[in-house]
Amino acid sequence: MGSETTTAEQDDVARARELLRDLRASIDNFDAAIVYLLAERFRATEQVGRLKAAHKLPAADPTREREQIARLRTLAKDAKFNPDFAEKFLNFIVKEVIRHHEAVASGSTDAGLVQSAQS
């Protein structure tokens, strides 16, 4: 009986490992897609940063950020995704972008989140 249970357990573990491998392959694909989208997003914020620096506009824009958060929370609910996490995610991204806009405005050249066409 002991050995039968062990075989069943081994089968169970083997199935779990296979499922884990499949899930991780999907996660890797999602991460690749997200990284490419983030790269494209930052190409846009890079241009926003240059515009803001050229027109001496402040790096942060609290009204815009509030609108973005409200919108992403709604989208997250549509996607059956935790809206608090979507907000945390946007805050993380926006903090990085502002840090970067400030570096651009202060003339730092090695602050790039994306590699510009010139470099």
Add this chain to the structure above:
Amino acid sequence: MGSETTTAEQDDVARARELLRDLRASIDNFDAAIVYLLAERFRATEQVGRLKAAHKLPAADPTREREQIARLRTLAKDAKFNPDFAEKFLNFIVKEVIRHHEAVASGSTDAGLVQSAQS
């Protein structure tokens, strides 16, 4: 001359505002796409969490994380995107997922990053 300069400046500001509006529309689209992909990514990690909990596997897996970081840094370089930021991003996500896996393993029911079919 003074008024001519002012009109040129006004045109310049109007063009900048229009460009800013366009860039923000693109950023909003990228964010929507990213949120939907994150939702799908977390549906997969949710299943990983349940598997790990069922088989008493640890929530964190340092080898897997090292591989993910190395892979995302390479992808980021391909996308002409800052690899340090890609790594920061993954660390942020993984930290949330581990926090969540631990909550699942400890039997917390309100820890969901995604809404399950039952709820």
